[in-house]
Amino acid sequence: MTDSPVNEKRQMFRRVAKLTELFQEFLGGELFFVLQSCVKQTMVGAIEAGVTDEEVSEALATLADVHEFPPEVNAAWMPSWLTPLADALWRRSNGEHVGVRVYYS
Numbered sequence: 001m002t003d004s005p006v007n008e009k010r011q012m013f014r015r016v017a018k019l020t021e022l023f024q025e026f027l028g029g030e031l032f033f034v035l036q037s038c039v040k041q042t043m044v045g046a047i048e049a050g051v052t053d054e055e056v057s058e059a060l061a062t063l064a065d066v067h068e069f070p071p072e073v074n075a076a077w078m079p080s081w082l083t084p085l086a087d088a089l090w091r092r093s094n095g096e097h098v099g100v101r102v103y104y105s
Contacts, residue, residue: 016043019056023085026060030090038088046081055079063089 023039024032032039046056057081070090078086 012044012047014052015047016040019043019053021047022056022060026063027089031089034092035085037087038085042081042085045084046079049081051079051081 002045020039023043027035027039059078062078062087063082
C-alpha cells in the first residue's frame with residue numbers, strides 16, 4: 001500500500017507540470033524561462049487553494065487581456081493566486097529585472 005502523503009505529492013507534481021505547460025504555451029519560450037520560478041510557485045499556491053484546471057484556463061484568458069496593466073489593476077481583475085505572475089509579467093514588460101519574489105494575499 002502506498003503512503004497517502006507520497007501520493008498527494010505525486011499528484012501535485014503531475015498537476016503542476018500539466019498546468020505549467022499551459023503557462024509555457026501561453027507565455028512563449030523566452031518569457032516563460034524568465035518567469036519559470038514564479039509560474040511554478042503560482043501553480044503550487046493555486047493547487048493548494050483548490051483551483052481547478054478550468055479556472056486556470058479562464059485566468060489565462062484574463063491574463064492575456066490585462067497583463068500590460070500595473071499589478072494593482074491586475075488584482076482587481078483576476079484571482080489572487082495569479083496576481084504574482086501578472087505582477088512579474090508587468091515588471092518584465094517594463095524592462096525591470098524579474099526575480100522570484102512571490103506574494104500571496
